[in-house]
Amino acid sequence: MAAAEAVEVVYDPLPVIKAPAEGMDKDAIQIHSEWPNLCYLQPQIRGDAEAALAQSAFVIETDFSTQMNHQAPLEPEACVSYLEEGEEGEEPTLVVIGRSINIHYHLGMLQGALGYENMRYEEAYTGGQFGIKIDITSEGLAAAAALHFQRPVRYIPSLTESMYLSPKRHPFDMKIRLGADRQGKLTALVMDYIVDNGAYLSAGRAMVFRALYMLSGSYYIPAVKALGKLVYTNNPWGSAARGAGPPQANFALESAMDMLAEKVGMDPLEFRLMNSLTPGQPKSTGRAVEQWPFPELGEAMRPHYNRAKKAAEEFNRKGSQVRRGVGLGTHAFGISMSGDSANVAVELEPDGSLGVFAAAADPGEGNDSMFIQIAAHLMDLPMGKIHLLTRSTDRTTATGPAAGSRMTYMVGGAMVDAIQKLKSAMAEVRATTYDQLKAAGKPTRYMGTKKNQDATAVIDPVTGLGSSFESQVHSIQMAEVEVNTQTGDVKVVKMTTAVDAGPVINPQNLEGQLEGGVDMGIGYALREEYVAGQTKDWITFRFPTITTACQMEHIIRETPRVKGTLGATGVGEMTMVTTAPAVTNAIANACGARVRHLPAIPAKVLAALGKG
Amino acid sequence: MGLDETGPGTAKTGGDSVQVRSLGGREVHFDSEGFLVDASQWSEEMTEQLAREMGISSLRETHWRVIRFIREYYLENGRAPLHRELKKGVGMTLMEIEDLFPGGIKMGARLLAGLPNPKSCGM
Numbered sequence: 001m002a003a004a005e006a007v008e009v010v011y012d013p014l015p016v017i018k019a020p021a022e023g024m025d026k027d028a029i030q031i032h033s034e035w036p037n038l039c040y041l042q043p044q045i046r047g048d049a050e051a052a053l054a055q056s057a058f059v060i061e062t063d064f065s066t067q068m069n070h071q072a073p074l075e076p077e078a079c080v081s082y083l084e085e086g087e088e089g090e091e092p093t094l095v096v097i098g099r100s101i102n103i104h105y106h107l108g109m110l111q112g113a114l115g116y117e118n119m120r121y122e123e124a125y126t127g128g129q130f131g132i133k134i135d136i137t138s139e140g141l142a143a144a145a146a147l148h149f150q151r152p153v154r155y156i157p158s159l160t161e162s163m164y165l166s167p168k169r170h171p172f173d174m175k176i177r178l179g180a181d182r183q184g185k186l187t188a189l190v191m192d193y194i195v196d197n198g199a200y201l202s203a204g205r206a207m208v209f210r211a212l213y214m215l216s217g218s219y220y221i222p223a224v225k226a227l228g229k230l231v232y233t234n235n236p237w238g239s240a241a242r243g244a245g246p247p248q249a250n251f252a253l254e255s256a257m258d259m260l261a262e263k264v265g266m267d268p269l270e271f272r273l274m275n276s277l278t279p280g281q282p283k284s285t286g287r288a289v290e291q292w293p294f295p296e297l298g299e300a301m302r303p304h305y306n307r308a309k310k311a312a313e314e315f316n317r318k319g320s321q322v323r324r325g326v327g328l329g330t331h332a333f334g335i336s337m338s339g340d341s342a343n344v345a346v347e348l349e350p351d352g353s354l355g356v357f358a359a360a361a362d363p364g365e366g367n368d369s370m371f372i373q374i375a376a377h378l379m380d381l382p383m384g385k386i387h388l389l390t391r392s393t394d395r396t397t398a399t400g401p402a403a404g405s406r407m408t409y410m411v412g413g414a415m416v417d418a419i420q421k422l423k424s425a426m427a428e429v430r431a432t433t434y435d436q437l438k439a440a441g442k443p444t445r446y447m448g449t450k451k452n453q454d455a456t457a458v459i460d461p462v463t464g465l466g467s468s469f470e471s472q473v474h475s476i477q478m479a480e481v482e483v484n485t486q487t488g489d490v491k492v493v494k495m496t497t498a499v500d501a502g503p504v505i506n507p508q509n510l511e512g513q514l515e516g517g518v519d520m521g522i523g524y525a526l527r528e529e530y531v532a533g534q535t536k537d538w539i540t541f542r543f544p545t546i547t548t549a550c551q552m553e554h555i556i557r558e559t560p561r562v563k564g565t566l567g568a569t570g571v572g573e574m575t576m577v578t579t580a581p582a583v584t585n586a587i588a589n590a591c592g593a594r595v596r597h598l599p600a601i602p603a604k605v606l607a608a609l610g611k612g
Numbered sequence: 613m614g615l616d617e618t619g620p621g622t623a624k625t626g627g628d629s630v631q632v633r634s635l636g637g638r639e640v641h642f643d644s645e646g647f648l649v650d651a652s653q654w655s656e657e658m659t660e661q662l663a664r665e666m667g668i669s670s671l672r673e674t675h676w677r678v679i680r681f682i683r684e685y686y687l688e689n690g691r692a693p694l695h696r697e698l699k700k701g702v703g704m705t706l707m708e709i710e711d712l713f714p715g716g717i718k719m720g721a722r723l724l725a726g727l728p729n730p731k732s733c734g735m
Contacts, residue, residue: 398691
């Protein structure tokens, strides 16, 4: 102790880069020696957007920003690691039980980090994760300790520790110009956005290009000029968070759409429907779409929208300091990125049941029920006869992460392919049982695959054009809010969500996703922000409670997707992408306060009213 | 700041880089570390050439035993075999297998067997 006390530590603090603009300054300290602070950038250029804007009758030019946010998973990092004795002469197996949503990938990371190959990763039963579990943290510590001390290790950080060590949703700073002609047709979009990557790289590059892939949202925009930049700062590191890029970029686009509709003199719903993409037209990536059931969704929303506008008018006749408003947000959220692929094995078992083998995590999304329902339906078996083996690296296919809303579309699709191969084999030899299939000399195990149509394509580095998401889930959300113009408080009265994700597999799971996503989106719009050093728990994070909940209504349309899994695509992230712009558009509609920088806390609402 | 103000070579652009090569008369796509982007593009013919580029002058029977076992295991199970499964499957020690491939099992044998890059996240 005396020696320790004799040590005098002298700190020489380096400058702290708190914002991307500081990181890009020519005199800024380079955070990582191998990368410049501006570590990644990607343009997207289609047509001559500058010329189109110059000739536009109406142009909106403004800026928006979104905040750093915590994904708020159901439980913090938690893991167990231990050594399991192997067969004679074999080194023991290092077992890690954690909450990864991509167990084979993370197993490989741990093997490399520890220099120990004989490992197994098991996914524990975990709850909603909203992207945070695309990175592992505590697993590395627990596994290293178990290997070093040769004894079981459990590591569960506190909530505060978990918030300190885990990645966050990337903040975006966005400058946007959006134009329309005299008839209200969109002419061009120019958008520059800067992504605060924080101090370490995880999924930062994906934020940049995912935002570009979905930049034009629900609309046909003839000319596009965009530039996304990813910049290192000394802030908490950013990573996947529900939606991952589009919730940020779409907040800017959908806010600008309302502002432009007002300038053109059109109703916001009519303006959006008038500018909908139609089959055969290209998204901002230049890729033409086959299906686009957005206008039908808008028509389904119309009677609800008319009802809400009438209710707001009646409410506002009272002349109170509380004003009611109605706002819309839309999006076409992409599913299955270029290069995506999935594989699933199925095996007919002697008792006639079916085993499904795939590392397909289910962190509260309903993936298990999706697999079981589809398999039981296709095999004409009771659901109890479908056995999922999805949680251990020893027995599963490596089929990618439970991320990007891809599980139903990609992994579900691979399972359908595997079952079809099994059924074809059974039909070929007229077998109806395991014994008959075996007796005919046919295998009982089949591998199914699903690949994105652009299996090998990548985004063009110069134009940002080319490959894109293969499928889209469409949504329109309508917020009805009441704004206290004296205090700036905003109360969301009701959220109505119209969504088309193809045929519904499990109505309860769909509603759960929609309602949870809306609640998350309202928090993103109005309250939540992760402030390093200050946000330590759910109270300081301003997590939703029952007092912030609102009435919700859902309008479900089920347009079968040509390449969908039994016609279905995904929905898990879509549900919060449109909420923030719907809420802030409703605030503007209520009282004229345009909040451009999330979250729309009372002080910002008052400032937008000129009362700050 | 415009795109041209960032300076040449200061920041990376584009998605993950993919190299397109003509092998055996058809286009084959590789990632930046030489792994196939699409595992179904693998063929035994291309493997000989890739092995030479890896520093293996000629693939012997022992090489092929390992490559074919890994390939068949992958097609059956959708993942690479564990080391203990590989040892048992080819009847060699880990050291013997590692010595056969300059990149070892993970970055050598798996690459020649046309498996995905173990560093890719799988989507």
